[in-house]
Amino acid sequence: MSKGIRDRVAVIGMGCTRFAEHWDKSVDDLLVDAAYDAFEDAGIEPTDIEAAWLGTMASGYAGFTLAGPLKTQYIPVTRVENLCATGSEAFRNACYAVASGVYDIVLAIGVEKLKDSGYSGLTRPQPPSDGTAPNITAPASFSFLAPAYFKKYGLDPEQGKGVLSRIAWKNHYNGSLNPKAQFRNEVPIEQIKKSPMVAAPLGIMDCSGVADGAAAAIIVRSEDAHKYRKDPMYVKALSIAAGPGDGRIRQDFDFTSIQENVASSTAAYKEAGITNPREEIDMAEVHDCFTPTELVIYEDLGFSERGEGWKDVLDGAFELEGRLPVNPDGGLKSFGHPIGASGLRMLYEMYLQFQGRAGQRQLDNPKIGLTHNLGGTPWQCVSFVSIVGKEKSD
Amino acid sequence: MSKGIRDRVAVIGMGCTRFAEHWDKSVDDLLVDAAYDAFEDAGIEPTDIEAAWLGTMASGYAGFTLAGPLKTQYIPVTRVENLCATGSEAFRNACYAVASGVYDIVLAIGVEKLKDSGYSGLTRPQPPSDGTAPNITAPASFSFLAPAYFKKYGLDPEQGKGVLSRIAWKNHYNGSLNPKAQFRNEVPIEQIKKSPMVAAPLGIMDCSGVADGAAAAIIVRSEDAHKYRKDPMYVKALSIAAGPGDGRIRQDFDFTSIQENVASSTAAYKEAGITNPREEIDMAEVHDCFTPTELVIYEDLGFSERGEGWKDVLDGAFELEGRLPVNPDGGLKSFGHPIGASGLRMLYEMYLQFQGRAGQRQLDNPKIGLTHNLGGTPWQCVSFVSIVGKEKSD
Numbered sequence: 147m148s149k150g151i152r153d154r155v156a157v158i159g160m161g162c163t164r165f166a167e168h169w170d171k172s173v174d175d176l177l178v179d180a181a182y183d184a185f186e187d188a189g190i191e192p193t194d195i196e197a198a199w200l201g202t203m204a205s206g207y208a209g210f211t212l213a214g215p216l217k218t219q220y221i222p223v224t225r226v227e228n229l230c231a232t233g234s235e236a237f238r239n240a241c242y243a244v245a246s247g248v249y250d251i252v253l254a255i256g257v258e259k260l261k262d263s264g265y266s267g268l269t270r271p272q273p274p275s276d277g278t279a280p281n282i283t284a285p286a287s288f289s290f291l292a293p294a295y296f297k298k299y300g301l302d303p304e305q306g307k308g309v310l311s312r313i314a315w316k317n318h319y320n321g322s323l324n325p326k327a328q329f330r331n332e333v334p335i336e337q338i339k340k341s342p343m344v345a346a347p348l349g350i351m352d353c354s355g356v357a358d359g360a361a362a363a364i365i366v367r368s369e370d371a372h373k374y375r376k377d378p379m380y381v382k383a384l385s386i387a388a389g390p391g392d393g394r395i396r397q398d399f400d401f402t403s404i405q406e407n408v409a410s411s412t413a414a415y416k417e418a419g420i421t422n423p424r425e426e427i428d429m430a431e432v433h434d435c436f437t438p439t440e441l442v443i444y445e446d447l448g449f450s451e452r453g454e455g456w457k458d459v460l461d462g463a464f465e466l467e468g469r470l471p472v473n474p475d476g477g478l479k480s481f482g483h484p485i486g487a488s489g490l491r492m493l494y495e496m497y498l499q500f501q502g503r504a505g506q507r508q509l510d511n512p513k514i515g516l517t518h519n520l521g522g523t524p525w526q527c528v529s530f531v532s533i534v535g536k537e538k539s540d
Numbered sequence: 541m542s543k544g545i546r547d548r549v550a551v552i553g554m555g556c557t558r559f560a561e562h563w564d565k566s567v568d569d570l571l572v573d574a575a576y577d578a579f580e581d582a583g584i585e586p587t588d589i590e591a592a593w594l595g596t597m598a599s600g601y602a603g604f605t606l607a608g609p610l611k612t613q614y615i616p617v618t619r620v621e622n623l624c625a626t627g628s629e630a631f632r633n634a635c636y637a638v639a640s641g642v643y644d645i646v647l648a649i650g651v652e653k654l655k656d657s658g659y660s661g662l663t664r665p666q667p668p669s670d671g672t673a674p675n676i677t678a679p680a681s682f683s684f685l686a687p688a689y690f691k692k693y694g695l696d697p698e699q700g701k702g703v704l705s706r707i708a709w710k711n712h713y714n715g716s717l718n719p720k721a722q723f724r725n726e727v728p729i730e731q732i733k734k735s736p737m738v739a740a741p742l743g744i745m746d747c748s749g750v751a752d753g754a755a756a757a758i759i760v761r762s763e764d765a766h767k768y769r770k771d772p773m774y775v776k777a778l779s780i781a782a783g784p785g786d787g788r789i790r791q792d793f794d795f796t797s798i799q800e801n802v803a804s805s806t807a808a809y810k811e812a813g814i815t816n817p818r819e820e821i822d823m824a825e826v827h828d829c830f831t832p833t834e835l836v837i838y839e840d841l842g843f844s845e846r847g848e849g850w851k852d853v854l855d856g857a858f859e860l861e862g863r864l865p866v867n868p869d870g871g872l873k874s875f876g877h878p879i880g881a882s883g884l885r886m887l888y889e890m891y892l893q894f895q896g897r898a899g900q901r902q903l904d905n906p907k908i909g910l911t912h913n914l915g916g917t918p919w920q921c922v923s924f925v926s927i928v929g930k931e932k933s934d
Contacts, residue, residue, distance in 0.1 A: 148590070149641045196542070208623045208915060209782035209922050220803035222780035223922070224629050225621045229602040235618050239633050245640035247543045248778075384642075386616035388603035409614035521602060528603050528617070 150417040153538045155241045156371035156378040157363050159188020162494045164326045165359035165482030173205045173259045174215035180360035180487075181216055181255055188364040188374055195364075196249040197222040201236030201256035202486035203229060204263060212255065229521025230435070231386065232256060233489030234530040237363055238384045244365050251370075256491075257360040258484035284435065285353050287523040289345035291438035294401030299453045307347055309456040310437035311338040314351050316465050317434060317473050321480025323506040328357045328482030352437040357482030361490035363497075368538060379497045382514075383417035383533040385410045391526030399525045406529035407446035407520070414516075414531035415448075419539065423448040427470060427533075428512035429499060431492035433520040434477040443518060444472070447531070466507060474499065474507050489530065492517035500536040513537060544811040547932045549635045550765035550772040551757050553582020556888045558720045559753035559876030567599045567653045568609035574754035574881075575610055575649055582758045582768055589758075590643040591616040595630030595650035596880035597623060598657060606649065621880075623915030624829065625780065626650060628883030628924040631757060632778045638759050645764075650885075651754040652878035678829065679747050681917040683739035685832035688795030693847045701741055703850040704831035705732040708745050710859050711828060711867050715874025717900040722751045722876030746831040751876030755884035757891075762932060773891045776908075777811035777927040779804045785920030793919045800923035801840035801914070808910075809842075812927035817842040821864060821927075822906035823893060825886035827914040828871040837912060838866070841925070860901060868893065868901050883924060886911035894930040907931060 161183025163176055171179075185192055200212045200223055209223025226235040233256030240254035296306035315335045321327035333351065341349035364374075371378035387409035411423070420426045430449070434440035444455035449470055450463070458464065464472035475481050475495035478488060496515035498504045519530040555577025557570055565573075579586055594606045594617055603617025620629040627650030634648035690700035709729045715721035727745060735743035758768075765772035781803035805817070814820045824843070828834035838849035843864055844857070852858065858866035869875050869889035872882060890909035892898045913924040 148644050151640070151642055154640075208621060209780075210623075210785075210787075210916065210920060213782040213784045214786040214920075217784050218782065219784055220781040220800060223622075223782040224633065224780070226633075227602060227619045227621060228617075229604075231602075239618065239620075239636070242633070242640045242642060243636040245642065246545070246548075246636045248545055248636060248639065250542050386603075386618070387614040388607040388612065388617040390607045390611050390613055391604070392608040393604075406614060522604065526604060526608075 151241055151245055151381055151384050152417060153368055153380045153382055154245045155365055155381045156368045157381070157493070157497060158366055158371050158374035158378045159184045159190065159364035160362065160494045160497045161187060162326060162361040162491055163359045165328045165357045165484055165491070167261045168259065168358040169261065173211060173257055176257050176259065176358060176360040177212060177255060178215050180362040181253065184362040184364050190364065190374070192216060194251055195221065195253045196251055197243060198253040198255065199236040199240040200225045201227070201232040201489070202258060203227055203232050205257055205259045205486065228528050230433070230485050231489060231519040231521035231528045231530045232486040233361065233491070234519040234532065237490055237493060238386065240365050241381055241384060244367055251364065251366045253362060253364055254490060255360065255362040256486040256489060258486040259358040260356045260484055261358050283345065285345040285348055288436040288439050289348045290401050291442050291524055292347050295438060295441060298402050299456065301456060303347065307339055309441065309459050310352055311335050312459050313434070313437045313440050314338045314479060317477040317479040320466060320474050320507055321476025324476050324481060327476040327480050328355060329480045348436055354435050354478035354483045357484045359482060359484035359487045361487045361494050363490055363493060377501050379500055380535045380538050381532065382535050382539070383414040385414035385417060386528055386530045387413065388528045389526045393526060395525045401524065402442060403446055404442060404524050404527065404529065406527050407443060410529040410531040411447045414533050418533040420533065424470065426514055427516050428514050429471045429474055429509055430516040430518065431473055431475065431477065431495050432518040434473055434479050435483065440472070447518060466509065471509055474504065474509060489517065489519040492519060493532065493534065496534050545635055545639055545775055545778050546811060547762055547774045547776055548639045549759055549775045550762045551775070551887070551891060552760050552765050552768040552772045553578045553584065553758035554756065554888045554891045555581060556720055556755040556885055557753045559722045559751045559878055559885070561655045562653065562752040563655065567605060567651055570651050570653065570752065570754035571606060571649060572609050574756040575647065578756040578758050584758065586610060588645055589615065589647045590645055591637060592647040592649065593630040593634040594619045595621070595626040595883070596652060597621055597626050599651055599653045599880065622922050624827070624879050625883060625913040625915035625922045625924045626880040627755065627885070628911070628913040628926065631884055631887060632780065634759050635775055635778060638761055645758065645760045647756060647758055648884060649754065649756040650880040650883060652880040653752045654750045654878060655752050677739065679739040679742055682830040682833050683742045684795050685836050685918055686741050689832060689835060692796050693850065695850060697741065701733055703835065703853050704746055705729050706853050707828070707831045707834050708732045708873060711871040711873035714860065714868050714901055715870025718870050718875060721870040721874050722749060723874045742830055748829050748872035748877045751878045753876060753878035753881045755881045755888050757884055757887060771895050773894055774929045774932050775926065776929050776933070777808040779808035779811060780922055780924045781807065782922045783920045787920055789919045795918065796836060797840055798836060798918050798921065798923065800921050801837060804923040804925040805841045808925035808927050813933070814927065818864065820908055821910050822908050823865045823868055823903055824910040824912065825867055825869065825871065825889050826912040828867055828873050829877065834866070841912060860903065865903055868898065868903060883911065883913040886913060887926065887928065890928050
């Protein structure tokens with residue numbers, strides 16, 4: 147019988163670059179910066195690493211892009227890729243390799259350098275040639291969630307826009323407290339509401355940006371973690387669900403829920419032994435690529451009842467002082483979204499918060515955190531959920 | 541302490557398409573063909589699979605390309621990529637996930653559809669823009685091994701060409717016995733010697749071709765294997781070594797050995813407890829992308845003493861009746877090389893041979909096999925070595 151990852155591996159070091167427009171740095175520079183930040187944090191030498199997983203969607207290939215700059219000496223380096231969930235896959239596969247007992251200490255690292263890549267934001271790198279599946283921009287594909295949600299739950303457009311803007315406002319406010327965030331400015335809610343339209347009803351302020359960056363984690367088995375530090379982060383669940391679609395919008399897709407999110411969170415809660423996520427989870431980093439995505443995620447992951455997420459937003463439930471702070475680091479919206487790095491950046495925030503190192507945005511002693519990372523379109527995606535903890539369960 | 545994969549996981553089903561020019565099949569068709577071949581072989585339903593790893597270099601992205609055609613329902617599908625060693629990475633990461641206890645039964649599958657892809661055979665998908673690293677074709681990069689080897693060990697060009705041609709002849713002969721091989725014709729050695737020059741001294745008959753295909757494996761923990769079949773294949777070692785280069789030809793590179801091969805095979809022998817590979821390994825599938833690659837591999841992997849590989853070739857040591865048959869299925873040369881599928885195709889031959897299902901090319905009761913898969917150039921690559929067995933060690 148499968149037994150889950152439950153507390154069997156731990157993170158003993160993490161690193162992250164600032165997410166930004168790094169015109170003056172190469173992909174290799176970003177990898178070195180994040181990796182050495184993690185090595186230093188863990189108190190290890192680069193040569194201590196026995197194997198590595200590199201997550202990148204388009205800023206490299208194979209293990210070469212990592213073995214060169216890090217000067218690793220004939221260790222395994224595996225590239226993994228799962229669109230915007232790529233960084234989480236690097237972490238997940240690295241955790242399994244350690245849990246298997248094959249390696250004692252490994253590196254998971256993610257990178258993307260998008261600003262100079264010509265990245266178009268199209269949802270399908272290889273659009274089907276038969277024209278049956280839409281090849282539209284990411285903002286357009288996620289924009290569909292907003293009017294569908296508003297209609298289903300009786301919000302008029304003005305109300306709906308207010309809810310979305312409040313989500314963007316929250317993430318910008320949180321990012322303003324984060325020295326590593328791409329956008330470190332608070333933005334008034336009225337300015338968010340009036341931001342130039344990108345894909346109605348989404349304005350530019352409803353959208354995460356395009357950024358460069360890298361993030362890294364050092365993973366060991368839990369029984370070894372205290373050799374490295376007194377305050378490791380424990381991994382309680384890792385779940386990925388890939389939707390069975392073919393790129394077409396499914397006939398039964400209702401645009402107010404993403405089935406992949408439901409599947410991955412349900413599996414993760416089971417793996418971690420969580421029965422009431424609203425009560426048991428103290429903080430979360432979720433995939434707020436666009437504001438309606440975050441709104442739907444609240445309900446898909448059980449942070450809000452169905453149809454109640456928008457009320458919880460207006461009540462401040464997910465703000466730093468709320469009952470379940472979401473995206474305390476600023477999220478994709480404000481921290482930035484260099485694709486291969488984002489999943490690891492989310493874990494980085496959990497790690498800092500558990501250790502009381504989150505500065506002005508520090509929460510009050512959080513013990514259980516969740517990260518949620520999504521790749522694809524609402525109607526066909528991969529959804530990743532991790533549950534991490536400050537302490538080992540009994 | 542790390543404990544290696546030693547016999548902890550087993551393969552209970554495999555499938556493979558014919559490798560060929562599949563103009564009439566899509567990538568999805570090839571995936572379905574290989575996966576259902578494996579499901580049928582294992583006696584399982586597609587819905588039994590708990591997670592999957594998809595290896596493809598360029599014929600897909602993310603897990604989408606697999607979840608769609610196989611109609612998997614919200615299970616994890618992870619894409620891995622390590623150039624020509626991609627298929628082996630799918631297998632390796634799937635094995636670790638099972639060994640970790642997180643999943644009970646998983647699928648590793650590799651695919652590539654190259655014939656209609658415009659694949660150029662360039663060694664670097666993203667050549668460096670500063671012009672410091674060569675961006676040459678794969679045949680050219682591996683051709684350098686031949687004259688270097690001839691010079692170091694005193695072979696004149698005619699002798700050397702004879703050795704290379706004998707390797708090509710062997711692989712074509714073996715492929716002629718294999719109904720799933722791309723090229724199923726024996727080729728006279730004189731014709732091989734005179735084949736049109738591609739990258740001197742390599743003629744077209746020294747080169748593997750461009751093919752479409754897919755291969756798949758179903759993996760469980762060893763203690764569960766007999767629930768599915770009486771004759772599973774056990775995994776004794778999995779090793780990958782990524783070279784630390786940056787694309788440039790290293791100053792100290794001598795062109796008669798690939799350090800990554802030495803590193804990966806040394807680690808694999810240690811993991812499997814093999815001290816004398818020449819005696820203990822009964823058969824091997826190695827990465828014969830070009831004939832001099834296979835020659836150098838013999839020595840890098842310890843199948844021959846340094847400088848003696850060419851003599852062993854002429855003695856027939858690696859032929860079906862020889863002391864250590866290499867590429868009994870025809871190898872990349874004759875079976876074909878759809879990139880993401882090749883590593884799994886090598887394992888497929890081990891599996892058939894262990895079960896006595898290799899038809900006209902069946903070896904006499906082999907018990908220990910090795911697969912070797914390589915991605916990159918001789919001076920910067922990833923090298924994968926697996927050791928697999930018919931029986932569990934004590």
